[in-house]
Amino acid sequence: MKYKAVAFDMDGTLLASNRLILPETVAMIEKISAQGVKVILVSGRHHSVIYPYYYQLKLSTPAICCNGSYLYDFEKQQSFAGKPMTKEQAKTLLNLVNQYGIHTLIYTDQMMTYEVLDDHLEGFFKWVNSLPSFLQPEIKKVDSFDRVIDEAGAVYKFATSSHDLPALRQFSDAVEALNQFSCEWSWSNRADVAVKGNTKGNGLMHWAKHENIDLSEIVAFGDSYNDISMLTLAGLGIAMGNADDEVKAKADHVIGDNNSTSIASELEKLFL
Template sequence: MPSTLSLTAARRSPFRVIALDLDGTLLDERMQILPANVDALQAARQRGIEVVLVTGRHHIAARAYHQRLGLDTPAVCCNGIYLHDYVSDTPLRGEPLPVADRLALLERVRRDGLHALAYLGDRFCFETGEPVLDEVMAWAETLPDALRPRFERVDDLAPVLTQAERVWKIAVSHVDPAALPAFARGVEAELGLGTVQTGPLRLDIGRPGHSKASGLLHWLASRGLDADQVVAFGDNHNDVSMLMAMGHGVAMANAPAAVRERADEVCGDNDQPSIAAVLQRLQAEGLLG
């Protein structure tokens, strides 16, 4: 990984965009944004720098953070499968799962004994709970009604998946992390879908060819910007594409080793104002704004 000095020497122009993953990166372990990070991002925006959220989350589960930061940029959601404009409250682009793929995936999930969480256009649907989902639902209950994502437990996901206008992705989980790689290989080879691991016990599945990098690049092109003008922060396997494709990729200290190794820089963990520290350093070096 390059040192701060080599980064400074290599840059001819400052970064104009800050791209941020949420869970494990911008959010601390209580699912909150540290005040110091809020202040640093607001200061950057006041200097004309664009801030964009690039997350595996559904837009309804990222809305509270988008509002907390006072952003007007779209969010790249579900690992680049779609972009959501909060001003008009509509997707700008996206590629939901076809009905046949939804049902084939559900059949495989049931056969292999996994849990499934479907990301519909306006809500989440599931048949059985699991610890990570329980934690997210508990967090949702702390939000005001207008910002609270909707979770719906159903007896049978099949009719829901058949009738839904949009299913952006389906997240699956298993108590045994060793079960996920084989499941992912089967889904990719036999169903032709894209997979990315977003936690030790969780796998996200959607249309192939999408990633955080591809979604962010689409937005950058719409703004007349390029990847070299972006400093990106992330912590998980679904962030690797973005960390490698952008001008400067920063991995959190709490990221797995495989993620840290692919970043240009490793900062502190998500329970410290590590993002603020990086942004303040880049500003001091004339590399931000």
């Protein structure tokens, strides 16, 4: 099988623990891109937070953002194939966030917003401040999420988190019970909430159709539960060594962890 494209989850997969792409991986992606292999970033992230890596890798493909909630074309600076929440759905979610005392960020068509700074955001801002100014994404502190929802052109995702795991699971169960949303766990204490059906796998299907590539011709790399839909749809699903056993069980193949050069080695085997 000659694969035509590679889809990468970012955090925990393409990115090492320091939020950087290993130089060996960068070099290998440049080599396979030069041979015509399409490389696509598939992330729970907002497009503005994907862009620094897109720029570094010199990509021209759209990115799959917010776990498949929309695709973003950086060259045209516009989204497509999007399925945002209605205002009513977003207000319903906000009520649940407040009811269970869960921290959240709201991702709109323009930016990421937050009301309260937490430890995860502090680490995120360190990364943002390390970037050249033209690559720094906008993340805005707001006084009222209600106003954000009212004024947004689109609301794509609530990025929820809590160190109180029982509370987060209760919140997640309450969200799922509404049968309007899906909770995609991106980390042990973080759950991304979007409209039901918005998954990385469905985002990959939209992209493959857009590019006229069969899913069987795509290799996908991932490490977390929100990557399973993508790993099982792709022609070859590869789990990272740092993934949980349940994720590994859904993949065709398991390699080393995200701090090793295993992605570069695997790409070399597959494409060179």
